[in-house]
Amino acid sequence: MSALALEEVQRADPRDMRVAVLRQVVPQTPDTSTYWFALRRAADRAAFRFQPGQFNMLYVFGQGEVPISISSDPAHTGRLGHTIRSTGRVTEVFRSMRKGDEIGLRGPFGRPWPVGRATGGDLLIVAGGLGLAPVKSAINEAMRSREAFRRIVVLVGARGPEHMLFRRELEAWMHLMRHRGIEMGLTVDVGDDAWPYNVGVVTTLFDGAQLDPVATTAFVCGPETMMRFAAEDLVERGLAPDRLWVSLERNMQCAVRLCGHCQLGPKFVCADGPVFRWNEVAGLLEVAEL
Numbered sequence: 001m002s003a004l005a006l007e008e009v010q011r012a013d014p015r016d017m018r019v020a021v022l023r024q025v026v027p028q029t030p031d032t033s034t035y036w037f038a039l040r041r042a043a044d045r046a047a048f049r050f051q052p053g054q055f056n057m058l059y060v061f062g063q064g065e066v067p068i069s070i071s072s073d074p075a076h077t078g079r080l081g082h083t084i085r086s087t088g089r090v091t092e093v094f095r096s097m098r099k100g101d102e103i104g105l106r107g108p109f110g111r112p113w114p115v116g117r118a119t120g121g122d123l124l125i126v127a128g129g130l131g132l133a134p135v136k137s138a139i140n141e142a143m144r145s146r147e148a149f150r151r152i153v154v155l156v157g158a159r160g161p162e163h164m165l166f167r168r169e170l171e172a173w174m175h176l177m178r179h180r181g182i183e184m185g186l187t188v189d190v191g192d193d194a195w196p197y198n199v200g201v202v203t204t205l206f207d208g209a210q211l212d213p214v215a216t217t218a219f220v221c222g223p224e225t226m227m228r229f230a231a232e233d234l235v236e237r238g239l240a241p242d243r244l245w246v247s248l249e250r251n252m253q254c255a256v257r258l259c260g261h262c263q264l265g266p267k268f269v270c271a272d273g274p275v276f277r278w279n280e281v282a283g284l285l286e287v288a289e290l
């Protein structure tokens with residue numbers, strides 16, 4: 001069954017930690033790189049499957065474990081890309097890792113982007129900053145099934161040109177996408193003389209994209225403020241809130257609805273999410289204490 005048709009979420013056994021070996025590091029921005037890991041055992045590599053938007057728990061031996069989205073293509077699981085921003089104790093350690101270093105990996109976990117629900121209509125993907133990492137696998141998945149959608153529109157924003165993740169890949173996609181009927185817009189909050197695309201927040205791309213809200217399913221991923229503005233703008237344009245999906249981040253530890261660290265009101269971000277319908281979480285995000 002193709003992952004596109006697979007709505008059933010595959011849940012990993014949370015006790016099953018596998019060893020993954022670092023194969024390559026690809027710098028993205030000054031504080032973010034993509035770390036390509038391969039599971040050490042051939043049987044684990046052959047068995048591993050994930051869906052767009054799912055995440056792994058990466059354990060740096062002796063340091064701690066962090067949830068990180070899988071940013072690579074679900075069709076190729078021999079190597080798994082994790083795009084990691086160094087923000088604290090554990091993520092900082094990745095910076096000093098070298099090819100051949102090993103970590104523990106549990107996963108995949110979480111509810112994926114429902115790519116299959118957009119078929120027959122238009123798929124709109126809106127990403128801001130590091131938010132491109134959790135949604136990039138959905139772009140791969142949709143591109144592979146181009147004929148299943150009427151339109152695929154990908155809009156990506158970043159603070160500045162140096163903060164745009166996967167820039168070379170996005171620009172290569174732009175050319176390829178024109179041939180394959182996939183539309184892409186890139187924007188930065190503040191440009192420089194060499195920046196050839198739009199300047200402004202990502203919602204400034206909406207008018208040019210000539211969206212058809214009634215036929216559109218949207219995936220929005222980025223900082224919470226950006227997701228709120230983008231989601232509210234899209235709903236105002238007529239997109240139904242139950243066809244609008246966002247991905248949330250909360251501090252988490254078990255990844256399987258046990259410890260409660262990631263609770264957002266009645267929701268466990270690790271297992272009920274991280275991908276939620278906008279109308280499931282919009283009200284909860286308004287409560288500052290949650």
Ligand SMILES: Cc1cc2nc3c(=O)[nH]c(=O)nc-3n(C[C@H](O)[C@H](O)[C@H](O)COP(=O)(O)OP(=O)(O)OC[C@H]3O[C@@H](n4cnc5c(N)ncnc54)[C@H](O)[C@@H]3O)c2cc1C
Pocket residue numbers: 055064065066067068069070082083084085086087088089090091092130133134248249250251252274
């Ligand atoms: C489902 C999911 C997917 C994620 N995917 C990615 C990804 O693809 N790439 C990536 O770089 N990061 C991702 N994150 C965020 C990443 O897990 C945190 O940055 C990491 O856990 C921080 O750990 P640390 O030990 O380095 O930092 P710490 O020293 O623990 O904390 C540093 C700072 O980050 C804050 N923080 C800690 N954990 C989180 C969290 N989960 N979300 C938001 N803020 C946090 C702390 O409050 C503190 O201010 C994801 C988080 C979730 C829940």
